[in-house]
Amino acid sequence: xxxxxxxxxxPSQWLKLKILKSHEAEGKEFIDDMDxxxxxxxxxxxxxxxxxxxxxEIVFHTxxxxxxxxxxxxxxxxxx
Amino acid sequence: xxxxxxxxxxxxxxxxxxxYKGSTKVIDNVAIDTGAVESILSTTVVKEIGLRxxxxxxxxxxxxAGGSKMRYFYKMxxxxxxxxxxxxxxxxxxxxxxxxxxxxxxxxxxxLSQLHAVxxxxxxxxxxxx
Numbered sequence: 001x002x003x004x005x006x007x008x009x010x011p012s013q014w015l016k017l018k019i020l021k022s023h024e025a026e027g028k029e030f031i032d033d034m035d036x037x038x039x040x041x042x043x044x045x046x047x048x049x050x051x052x053x054x055x056x057e058i059v060f061h062t063x064x065x066x067x068x069x070x071x072x073x074x075x076x077x078x079x080x
Numbered sequence: 081x082x083x084x085x086x087x088x089x090x091x092x093x094x095x096x097x098x099x100y101k102g103s104t105k106v107i108d109n110v111a112i113d114t115g116a117v118e119s120i121l122s123t124t125v126v127k128e129i130g131l132r133x134x135x136x137x138x139x140x141x142x143x144x145a146g147g148s149k150m151r152y153f154y155k156m157x158x159x160x161x162x163x164x165x166x167x168x169x170x171x172x173x174x175x176x177x178x179x180x181x182x183x184x185x186x187x188x189x190x191x192l193s194q195l196h197a198v199x200x201x202x203x204x205x206x207x208x209x210x
Contacts, residue, residue: 079184
């Protein structure tokens with residue numbers, strides 16, 4: 001699904017999403033296609049799930065018009 | 081000036097003070113890490129002062145140990161104090177940097193450079209230049 005479809009279906013919600021397709025531009029990872037894995041009820045739960053995401057998962061709130069993460073590479077050894 | 085440091089889990093650690101929306105906490109076992117570009121704190125230790133990801137917080141992704149993706153968020157906090165140096169209205173990263181829970185955060189190069197830190201591995205002591 002596209003983010004705008006998901007936003008209409010799940011307004012003002014935290015969601016755990018499976019990333020199906022993404023691209024990198026301007027130092028950001030933009031999510032292009034995704035599936036909803038879980039509706040998250042609270043900020044606390046969203047926090048836990050966000051920081052424990054698997055490789056192809058992201059936690060995001062549908063109040064945001066665009067779904068992306070900044071690519072920061074804060075640990076030097078793994079900078080690409 | 082010296083920063084109070086100690087070895088914990090074989091790492092040079094310190095304790096830092098955080099203030100967020102009026103709540104305060106001293107976070108122990110924060111590693112001094114010159115390999116980290118940015119400082120980051122564990123989400124589990126700041127939960128009790130009400131600090132959590134909110135809808136408008138920005139998220140970021142980095143590569144963790146082993147090369148896997150690690151997602152985190154960042155936000156402004158009222159104050160971080162390290163040694164006797166206070167950082168007011170400072171942006172901090174929050175993530176899961178140690179699933180074992182032994183280390184509660186990393187003081188990275190962003191803060192170490194602002195602290196003008198000199199690290200003596202032998203003791204260990206971290207001096208903060210005036």
